[in-house]
Amino acid sequence: MPSQLMQTEVRLAQPGKFDLVANSLSDPPEGEARIRIRRIGICGTDIHAFHGRQPFFEYPRILGHELAAEIVALNGPSELITGDLVTVEPYLNDPNSPASQTGKTNCCESLQVLGVHIDGGMRSEINVPISKLHRAASASVDQLALVEMLCIGCHAVNRSQSNKVDNALILGAGPIGLSALSFLQTRTKNIAVADLDEGRLQFCREAFDVEHTIKVTPGESLERSLREAFGGRLPDVIFDATGNRDSMLSSFEMAAHGGRIVFIGLFQGRVEFDDPNFHKRELTLMASRNAVSAEFKEVIQAMESGQINTDPWITHRLHLDEVPERFGDVISSPKLRKAVIHLDT
Numbered sequence: 001m002p003s004q005l006m007q008t009e010v011r012l013a014q015p016g017k018f019d020l021v022a023n024s025l026s027d028p029p030e031g032e033a034r035i036r037i038r039r040i041g042i043c044g045t046d047i048h049a050f051h052g053r054q055p056f057f058e059y060p061r062i063l064g065h066e067l068a069a070e071i072v073a074l075n076g077p078s079e080l081i082t083g084d085l086v087t088v089e090p091y092l093n094d095p096n097s098p099a100s101q102t103g104k105t106n107c108c109e110s111l112q113v114l115g116v117h118i119d120g121g122m123r124s125e126i127n128v129p130i131s132k133l134h135r136a137a138s139a140s141v142d143q144l145a146l147v148e149m150l151c152i153g154c155h156a157v158n159r160s161q162s163n164k165v166d167n168a169l170i171l172g173a174g175p176i177g178l179s180a181l182s183f184l185q186t187r188t189k190n191i192a193v194a195d196l197d198e199g200r201l202q203f204c205r206e207a208f209d210v211e212h213t214i215k216v217t218p219g220e221s222l223e224r225s226l227r228e229a230f231g232g233r234l235p236d237v238i239f240d241a242t243g244n245r246d247s248m249l250s251s252f253e254m255a256a257h258g259g260r261i262v263f264i265g266l267f268q269g270r271v272e273f274d275d276p277n278f279h280k281r282e283l284t285l286m287a288s289r290n291a292v293s294a295e296f297k298e299v300i301q302a303m304e305s306g307q308i309n310t311d312p313w314i315t316h317r318l319h320l321d322e323v324p325e326r327f328g329d330v331i332s333s334p335k336l337r338k339a340v341i342h343l344d345t
C-alpha cells in the first residue's frame with residue numbers, strides 16, 4: 001500500500017519569490033532511496049535562478065543540488081543502509097547515452113541536474129536514484145553539503161592532469177576558483193591566483209596559504225606578474241573560473257608554449273580567439289562541466305583524510321523556513337562565501 005508523507009517544500013515561484021508549501025512525497029520507486037535533507041549549500045546557479053538570470057530556467061522550481069542527507073528508506077539492493085549520511089551526485093544521466101557509455105556521465109546528452117532542470121532538494125525529503133548517493137565514513141553534514149561544489153574544482157584539476165612540475169594560474173577567486181585551488185594544491189606548489197578583488201586575494205593568502213596573488217586591473221596584462229611568480233616562466237596550466245569573456249580570452253596570451261587552458265566558468269555567448277597564437281603555442285583547450293561519480297568519492301576521501309581543509313568555507317547559515325524571507329539578504333552579503341540552509345538545529 002503506497003504511503004504519502006507530508007513535508008515542507010520551498011519553491012522558487014518566480015524570480016525573487018519563494019513559497020513555503022506543504023506537499024506529499026510518495027514512497028521511492030524501484031532503484032531509488034528516500035533521503036531526509038539535513039543541509040543544502042547555496043551556489044551561483046541558485047543565485048542566478050533567484051535573480052531570473054539563469055538561461056532556459058523554468059519556474060516554479062524547487063532549488064537545491066548541494067545536499068547533505070540521511071537515508072530513510074531504500075527500494076533496491078545497495079551497500080548503503082538506512083541512517084547512512086550521504087551526499088547526492090545531482091547529475092541525472094541516461095546510462096544508455098553515448099557519453100555515459102564512455103564514462104562521461106557528467107556531460108551526458110540528456111543530462112538533468114537536480115534543482116536546476118528538475119526539482120531539487122530544498123525540502124524535508126526527496127527520492128533519488130540509489131546509484132547517485134555517496135556515503136560519508138566520517139565527514140560531517142556540513143562537509144557533505146560542500147562536496148558537490150568541491151567536485152567542480154576536483155573535476156577541473158583532474159581534466160588538467162596537473163602535476164608537481166606545473167606552474168598553474170587560477171583566474172577568479174570565487175567559490176569555483178577556490179574549489180579548484182583546494183585540489184590543485186594537492187598536485188603542485190607553484191600556484192598563482194588572480195582576481196579583481198583584493199579581499200578575495202587576501203582570503204587566498206590567509207586561508208589557503210597562496211604565495212602568489214595577483215590583483216587584476218581590466219585591460220592590463222598579467223604577464224609581468226606571472227613571470228615574477230614563476231621564475232621568469234608563464235603558467236603551464238590556466239583555470240578560468242570567471243566565466244568572463246575578456247578573462248577567458250586573456251588566458252590564450254598568458255599560457256606557456258605547450259600549455260593547457262581549462263574553462264570552468266561558463267560564458268553565455270561566443271568566445272573567439274586568435275588561431276595563429278593558439279597554434280604557435282600548441283595550446284590544449286578544455287571545458288570542464290560538473291563531475292563524475294568517482295570524483296564524489298575522491299572529494300569525500302580528501303575531506304576525511306584532511307588533505308583538503310573545509311573550515312574556511314561556510315560563512316552564512318539559515319533555516320529552511322527562513323528562506324522566503326532571508327535568501328535575498330544572505331546572497332547579497334558582501335562577506336558571502338558559502339551559505340548553507342539547515343533543516344535541523
Ligand SMILES: [Zn+2]
Pocket residue numbers: 042043044045065066148149
Ligand atoms: Zn552548485
